[in-house]
Amino acid sequence: MANEVNENAPANSLDMVPVYIMGKLYYVPPGSTIMGALEYAGYQIKRGAGCREGFCGACATVYRTPDSYKIQYGLACQTVVMPDMYLAQIPFFPAVKKTYDIDELEPNDEVLSNIYPEINRCVGCNTCTKSCPQELDVMDYIQAALRGEIEKVAHLSFDCIMCGLCAARCPAEIVHYNVGILARRLYGKYLVKKGEYLPKRLSELKDGKFDKPMKEIMGLSREELIKRYYDREINFKIA
Amino acid sequence: MYPDYMLESIRMVEKTRPKRLEIAQAGLQIFEPMNEAEREDILTRFHPDYTPDARREIRVGPNKGDNITSKVVDNLEAHSRIDPNKFDLTKPDYDTDVLIIGGGGGGCMAAIWAIKHGANVIISQKLRLGDSNSMMSQGGMQASVNPHDDPIIHYLDVMGGGHFDNKPELVEALTMDASMIADWLQELGVMWDREEDGNLSTKAGGGTSRRRMLSARDYTGADIMRNLRDEVKNHPDKIDVLEFSPAVELILDENGRCAGAVLYNLETEEYFVVRAKATIMSTGGFGRLHIKGFATTNHYGATADGLVMAYRAGAKLLYMDSVQYHPTGAVFPEQILGFLITEKVRGLGGQPVNRNGELFVFPLEPRDVEASNFIRECTEREKGVKTPTGKVGIWLDSPIIDLINGEGTIKNALPAMVRQFHRFDIDITKEPMLVYPTLHYQNGGIEINADGSSTIPGLYAAGEVSGGVHGRNRLMGNSVLDYNVFGRRTGINAAEYAKTVKLGKLTLEHISKYEKEVNGIDIPKNVISPMLLPDYIPPEVRKRQLTKNDEGILF
Ligand SMILES: Cc1cc2nc3c(=O)[nH]c(=O)nc-3n(C[C@H](O)[C@H](O)[C@H](O)COP(=O)(O)OP(=O)(O)OC[C@H]3O[C@@H](n4cnc5c(N)ncnc54)[C@H](O)[C@@H]3O)c2cc1C
Numbered sequence: 001m002a003n004e005v006n007e008n009a010p011a012n013s014l015d016m017v018p019v020y021i022m023g024k025l026y027y028v029p030p031g032s033t034i035m036g037a038l039e040y041a042g043y044q045i046k047r048g049a050g051c052r053e054g055f056c057g058a059c060a061t062v063y064r065t066p067d068s069y070k071i072q073y074g075l076a077c078q079t080v081v082m083p084d085m086y087l088a089q090i091p092f093f094p095a096v097k098k099t100y101d102i103d104e105l106e107p108n109d110e111v112l113s114n115i116y117p118e119i120n121r122c123v124g125c126n127t128c129t130k131s132c133p134q135e136l137d138v139m140d141y142i143q144a145a146l147r148g149e150i151e152k153v154a155h156l157s158f159d160c161i162m163c164g165l166c167a168a169r170c171p172a173e174i175v176h177y178n179v180g181i182l183a184r185r186l187y188g189k190y191l192v193k194k195g196e197y198l199p200k201r202l203s204e205l206k207d208g209k210f211d212k213p214m215k216e217i218m219g220l221s222r223e224e225l226i227k228r229y230y231d232r233e234i235n236f237k238i239a
Numbered sequence: 240m241y242p243d244y245m246l247e248s249i250r251m252v253e254k255t256r257p258k259r260l261e262i263a264q265a266g267l268q269i270f271e272p273m274n275e276a277e278r279e280d281i282l283t284r285f286h287p288d289y290t291p292d293a294r295r296e297i298r299v300g301p302n303k304g305d306n307i308t309s310k311v312v313d314n315l316e317a318h319s320r321i322d323p324n325k326f327d328l329t330k331p332d333y334d335t336d337v338l339i340i341g342g343g344g345g346g347c348m349a350a351i352w353a354i355k356h357g358a359n360v361i362i363s364q365k366l367r368l369g370d371s372n373s374m375m376s377q378g379g380m381q382a383s384v385n386p387h388d389d390p391i392i393h394y395l396d397v398m399g400g401g402h403f404d405n406k407p408e409l410v411e412a413l414t415m416d417a418s419m420i421a422d423w424l425q426e427l428g429v430m431w432d433r434e435e436d437g438n439l440s441t442k443a444g445g446g447t448s449r450r451r452m453l454s455a456r457d458y459t460g461a462d463i464m465r466n467l468r469d470e471v472k473n474h475p476d477k478i479d480v481l482e483f484s485p486a487v488e489l490i491l492d493e494n495g496r497c498a499g500a501v502l503y504n505l506e507t508e509e510y511f512v513v514r515a516k517a518t519i520m521s522t523g524g525f526g527r528l529h530i531k532g533f534a535t536t537n538h539y540g541a542t543a544d545g546l547v548m549a550y551r552a553g554a555k556l557l558y559m560d561s562v563q564y565h566p567t568g569a570v571f572p573e574q575i576l577g578f579l580i581t582e583k584v585r586g587l588g589g590q591p592v593n594r595n596g597e598l599f600v601f602p603l604e605p606r607d608v609e610a611s612n613f614i615r616e617c618t619e620r621e622k623g624v625k626t627p628t629g630k631v632g633i634w635l636d637s638p639i640i641d642l643i644n645g646e647g648t649i650k651n652a653l654p655a656m657v658r659q660f661h662r663f664d665i666d667i668t669k670e671p672m673l674v675y676p677t678l679h680y681q682n683g684g685i686e687i688n689a690d691g692s693s694t695i696p697g698l699y700a701a702g703e704v705s706g707g708v709h710g711r712n713r714l715m716g717n718s719v720l721d722y723n724v725f726g727r728r729t730g731i732n733a734a735e736y737a738k739t740v741k742l743g744k745l746t747l748e749h750i751s752k753y754e755k756e757v758n759g760i761d762i763p764k765n766v767i768s769p770m771l772l773p774d775y776i777p778p779e780v781r782k783r784q785l786t787k788n789d790e791g792i793l794f
């Protein structure tokens with residue numbers, strides 16, 4: 001009944017693909033991800049795997065192919081192997097993370113460059129953008145951070161999975177993703193326009209509006225509860 | 240890119256789309272939600288939990304005699320990784336107020352609240368901080384923030400979804416705390432999706448009767464987790480994070496209280512003793528056990544470690560006979576087999592259709608009911624689509640979303656989905672996705688009370704590792720809510736408890752005792768747990784790894 005899996009047994013093991021893992025040659029099935037290839041070769045991954053679905057950034061990878069002088073970047077869990085690929089993972093990268101009290105910060109033009117002054121060293125080389133596996137406009141958001149545009153940084157960096165490839169490659173030693181999270185926190189907390197419903201609900205809760213009905217429904221017998229459940233109104237139209 | 244014969248089936252989906260669109264736009268349903276008897280029937284005939292080998296009786300420990308998911312029993316009826324006699328417990332390597340095992344969403348939330356209540360904290364984390372199921376949730380978090388909704392209606396939905404087996408006081412905590420949590424997260428910096436007027440956007444979810452799903456595009460979990468992690472890292476003086484140092488056993492004191500844990504440094508392979516006045520288990524779920532051979536949506540570390548440790552120490556488990564299969568796991572392309580396609584796709588109007596393009600079920604049933612319908616369509620009715628490698632699935636018609644809600648909706652609301660399929664040359668704004676149920680969530684777990692305490696004094700549990708909140712079937716959006724609500728509660732209560740407790744002499748006697756039980760049922764010596772890391776190395780290679788240690792693996 002299940003679609004049986006062996007996590008790393010790719011579809012068609014016709015012609016095996018040669019890859020060089022940290023310089024050593026292995027043959028792996030075509031269609032493997034880099035992560036799958038490592039495991040197929042016999043590695044028990046400790047560092048370098050998290051979600052395995054492109055959400056956590058644990059598996060930052062650099063590789064080269066024979067036809068090019070270029071270093072390429074990707075997520076090991078998302079990148080499919082190519083013949084004669086040379087690959088390695090970046091298991092850990094020492095990056096600056098400043099500490100702050102978000103409740104005390106002011107969301108002004110200077111806050112980002114006060115906390116992370118190294119963003120002033122950005123030389124506009126665009127290496128960060130080129131190395132981003134999420135294809136974000138990383139340099140643009142660092143430039144926006146320099147101008148103090150918190151909202152813009154928040155939106156441009158929103159899909160960041162904090163894999164660290166940008167920071168690993170930056171000649172100015174900026175840790176872009178930490179600038180991004182700071183901007184998003186400031187934006188979400190201070191700058192976004194908030195509505196009336198939530199505060200109203202919080203004050204209703206505080207006034208105990210739901211305490212009695214809650215006790216009442218908790219006191220129902222199983223049969224009564226089942227009846228209420230199947231009789232309940234389903235309405236997705238109104239807020 | 241889909242092969243030609245699959246494209247032919249897609250043409251059929253396109254052919255039926257205008258009619259389905261018309262009906263959806265009129266606010267009508269082709270299929271109404273199933274009633275109680277229909278639900279019962281489809282579950283017993285098609286849900287994987289009901290197949291004969293799905294469960295077996297456990298022969299050791301506090302739940303002895305209960306029927307439990309077989310793969311979980313395999314992990315519980317196993318030897319410890321450690322020899323208790325080799326530890327000098329009088330000289331702990333670390334001493335703290337609160338030890339938190341598992342640094343995902345629940346663990347980070349607990350840490351933040353424990354330090355607010357004056358505790359010093361150690362987080363034992365198997366991978367990097369935040370690399371967890373929490374990072375991956377896409378769809379959202381339920382909170383009854385809207386005027387025409389409230390915690391009572393939410394309560395009713397949760398109970399019905401869980402087949403009325405949920406512990407009422409846990410559901411009360413979940414639904415009554417929800418709005419406060421939504422607000423607290425917004426003050427932390429979470430960028431909830433909003434309407435023009437600033438109110439929180441709300442979406443429908445399977446088994447809900449109101450629009451109640453808060454989201455942050457389809458990176459909801461990532462946004463919450465990034466915020467929580469950043470906040471934990473803002474307090475290095477009070478929270479000591481030990482990465483790649485999973486816990487492998489709990490330590491008790493002579494009076495039966497939980498008193499810390501033994502940790503294992505994955506890199507140096509050393510073991511360490513942590514003494515803690517209170518311990519919070521937040522190790523998450525069990526998807527990487529690949530129950531019944533299913534692919535999973537879960538992260539690499541979801542190996543049921545917390546269940547095993549707590550069980551050996553005497554904690555009772557609840558509802559470990561039920562497994563959640565998410566209806567919509569990717570089936571094609573093969574590289575993303577099991578990858579979660581968020582329920583939000585159906586929340587936005589996406590429809591499951593068979594190979595002839597026919598809708599066959601109400602799209603937003605509770606997950607177990609929806610998944611069982613998909614399995615019936617592919618098995619008994621044989622109306623699934625086969626992939627080139629022989630897997631089978633049904634179509635999830637995503638392009639209809641833009642037709643219902645306007646061009647650009649998919650791109651905006653589901654960027655992670657779009658990106659994921661785009662990597663394999665599939666444009667989900669134009670083409671449907673092929674899906675089949677995938678192993679997703681541990682419905683049951685360590686039995687807890689409303690304050691997060693377990694049956695062992697001093698041991699708390701929060702999040703997916705705990706049991707009782709969701710009965711036998713969790714609804715979408717309630718588990719992100721769960722780890723926040725109970726992460727906070729355990730953090731506060733463990734910190735307060737730590738202020739009063741006086742620990743006695745530490746002991747690992749319970750391990751020796753459990754070991755005797757396991758020996759009594761003749762379990763081979765090489766069967767050990769917790770698993771820590773799954774093993775994806777091919778058997779031929781394993782055979783040559785003659786001196787390989789048991790880092791991660793078993794069986
Ligand atoms: C792909 C996906 C999508 C989801 N979408 C939604 C959604 O939209 N809405 C919703 O409500 N829920 C959703 N869920 C469920 C929800 O995300 C999880 O149930 C929830 O995040 C669990 O939180 P947790 O803190 O309990 O566990 P996790 O977040 O999994 O954290 C547990 C942590 O403990 C670590 N750990 C494990 N063993 C040990 C050990 N021995 N020692 C130390 N550390 C250990 C793990 O590596 C992990 O980092 C989704 C889940 C997945 C996988």
Ligand code: FES
Nearest residue numbers: 050051052057077
């Ligand atoms: S393992 Fe999480 S992004 Fe690859």
